[in-house]
Amino acid sequence: MSDHGCIHLNNFKAAKGIQPYKVIHSYFVTSTSTEARVRKAVSCLCHTCKTYKDRLHSCLHCIFFGCYSKGHIQEHAKTKKHFLAVDLCYGNILCFQCGDYVYDRELTAVAKSQWSQSARSLSLGEFYRAWEPTQVEADLLRKNPRRRRIVENSTIGLRGLINLGSTCFMNCIVQALIHTPLLRDYFLADRHHCPQPSRCLVCEVSHLFQEFYSGNKAPLTLHKLLHLIWTHARHLAGYEQQDAHEFFIATLDVLHRHCEAAPILVKDNPHHCNCIIDQIFTGGLQSDVVCQACNGVSTTIDPFWDISLDLGPTAGASGPDSSGPPTSLLDCLERFTRAEHLGSSAKIKCSNCQTYQESTKQLTMKQLPIVASFHLKRFEHSSIQDKKISTFIAFPEQLDMTPFMSHKRNGNNNTTIDSFPKNGEDTAFGDNRYSLFAVINHEGSLETGHYTAFIRQQRDQWFKCDDHLITRAKLKDVLTSEGYLLFYHKQILEYGKNSKV
Amino acid sequence: MKSAPHQRLVMVGDRDALKELLRLRLVECGWRDQVKIICKDLIKENGQDIAYDTLLSTVTSRARSLVPDSVKKELLQKIKNHLMAQEESLKS
Numbered sequence A: 001m002s003d004h005g006c007i008h009l010n011n012f013k014a015a016k017g018i019q020p021y022k023v024i025h026s027y028f029v030t031s032t033s034t035e036a037r038v039r040k041a042v043s044c045l046c047h048t049c050k051t052y053k054d055r056l057h058s059c060l061h062c063i064f065f066g067c068y069s070k071g072h073i074q075e076h077a078k079t080k081k082h083f084l085a086v087d088l089c090y091g092n093i094l095c096f097q098c099g100d101y102v103y104d105r106e107l108t109a110v111a112k113s114q115w116s117q118s119a120r121s122l123s124l125g126e127f128y129r130a131w132e133p134t135q136v137e138a139d140l141l142r143k144n145p146r147r148r149r150i151v152e153n154s155t156i157g158l159r160g161l162i163n164l165g166s167t168c169f170m171n172c173i174v175q176a177l178i179h180t181p182l183l184r185d186y187f188l189a190d191r192h193h194c195p196q197p198s199r200c201l202v203c204e205v206s207h208l209f210q211e212f213y214s215g216n217k218a219p220l221t222l223h224k225l226l227h228l229i230w231t232h233a234r235h236l237a238g239y240e241q242q243d244a245h246e247f248f249i250a251t252l253d254v255l256h257r258h259c260e261a262a263p264i265l266v267k268d269n270p271h272h273c274n275c276i277i278d279q280i281f282t283g284g285l286q287s288d289v290v291c292q293a294c295n296g297v298s299t300t301i302d303p304f305w306d307i308s309l310d311l312g313p314t315a316g317a318s319g320p321d322s323s324g325p326p327t328s329l330l331d332c333l334e335r336f337t338r339a340e341h342l343g344s345s346a347k348i349k350c351s352n353c354q355t356y357q358e359s360t361k362q363l364t365m366k367q368l369p370i371v372a373s374f375h376l377k378r379f380e381h382s383s384i385q386d387k388k389i390s391t392f393i394a395f396p397e398q399l400d401m402t403p404f405m406s407h408k409r410n411g412n413n414n415t416t417i418d419s420f421p422k423n424g425e426d427t428a429f430g431d432n433r434y435s436l437f438a439v440i441n442h443e444g445s446l447e448t449g450h451y452t453a454f455i456r457q458q459r460d461q462w463f464k465c466d467d468h469l470i471t472r473a474k475l476k477d478v479l480t481s482e483g484y485l486l487f488y489h490k491q492i493l494e495y496g497k498n499s500k501v
Numbered sequence B: 001m002k003s004a005p006h007q008r009l010v011m012v013g014d015r016d017a018l019k020e021l022l023r024l025r026l027v028e029c030g031w032r033d034q035v036k037i038i039c040k041d042l043i044k045e046n047g048q049d050i051a052y053d054t055l056l057s058t059v060t061s062r063a064r065s066l067v068p069d070s071v072k073k074e075l076l077q078k079i080k081n082h083l084m085a086q087e088e089s090l091k092s
């Protein structure tokens, strides 16, 4: 099917232009303003049978609405010889002489821009739009006609990683990153354009994605990746066992630094960077310090890439259930976002009453990242001894972060204007549900431990990655594992807010 | 008047927002891709001149049955909430 309309539509356009379509589309299809919505609500009824559904169409030649299901628009077309109509649900043109819908590039462009306008007038950001190839992409697709349809139980994207001598910490982090859905989409869509390919970690990761999805099943060696990280994060150099969490943060940092030569400042993102790493991993943590004398609140918001959660019993906290150690991720998060008394020995100068006072401090989620990474602090380092806390911490497959958001959790009196939803942010459909997609475990003792990872592939297939070995796993195995790093992916993404994702 | 609640949903933009939510859910659960594949296969079988109406009558019932219950439930709940909120605001 072409997008040059049909002879009948072209004749109509030659005589009357695109204005009739523009008017109908902006009032009765998209409704680009409040006034338009009111008119649509009142007047979009079949002129014959008064229904508001049943595939309503508008005549393109005169003012007439008719339903298609009961044949009233067809009737109108026939008696009046008005052979072009606009479908009021999707905005497509129906030509009765051709007997089908026809597509016209110019009118499609009009429709597109009006959809955007309408979404903006409703503060919805941007309506979802299916991917359309650019000219370059279309040419590439034509030149490379081989297609691969991914079926339900396909294992594409899975590859083991050779252990280079205690590099299981790196293998696990790489597995988690490779199976981060949005990161995969970014790299497989070839979005990284590089100023310095030879020394760039992003290029190396991009190359790794190609390797993982090449169809080859042989395990990979990560020499170059390791070397690049050593050069750019010197404190990690050396072949001894490293902490997977530290490695994860260092890797994000190097990737972020290599993403763009000149990072673009964006207000939306707490890290003020719109590189792919910050778009996916950065959230904003709100800290409220409340003066006990005057109730004055001082609020700061800091970016975070992950949340480190304490597993020991909380000291000094007040409240009925503050005694024992946490037993679940939700427990940990509840504690993390609880108002904490800073104690009499830690008096802070209050910016409101200008005196040194006792205060409470509370951390809450101001802005959630697309990938929420939790670090269970299982390793305790002290001057006396280093030890590992192996207590069982339950974590769910589906996690709703709403209770830990600033506007929900924060009982302070600064929840007025500031915390009201702004345009596009947390409106009626604000959705903070996450699902688990990777878990990194530390097995064994502190000295002789070994890291393995569980990763989710497709919608609900789980696999265990133990260096070069990949085996199928059950969700139950994942949820009953000890858990050291937990990775959750946001279920619902708002379109148009992050233009690059 | 029977269409009044529907008219009010359209007027305040709730209908557009709900429609968009539905569209997102259908994309997210893979429904859109499934239906796209069904359509593509039909077009391959019947040639690209297959009329929209033919396509629609063949695909509709299959496509409807593929919509996950969770999506239907969520939408129903949200529509209900919107209508109740409407009623409340009319009372006051």
Ligand SMILES: [Zn+2]
Pocket: A046, A047, A048, A049, A050, A051, A066, A067, A068, A070, A071, A072
């Ligand atoms: Zn009718």
Ligand SMILES: [Zn+2]
Pocket: A059, A060, A061, A062, A063, A064, A076, A080, A082
């Ligand atoms: Zn007419």
Ligand SMILES: [Zn+2]
Pocket: A006, A007, A008, A009, A095, A096, A097, A098, A099, A102
């Ligand atoms: Zn025609």
Ligand SMILES: [Zn+2]
Pocket: A192, A193, A194, A195, A196, A197, A200, A201, A202, A203, A204, A258
């Ligand atoms: Zn690069």
Ligand SMILES: [Zn+2]
Pocket: A256, A257, A259, A263, A273, A274, A275, A276, A277, A278
């Ligand atoms: Zn960045």
Ligand SMILES: [Zn+2]
Pocket: A291, A292, A293, A294, A295, A296, A350, A351, A352, A353, A354, A355, A357
């Ligand atoms: Zn004070």
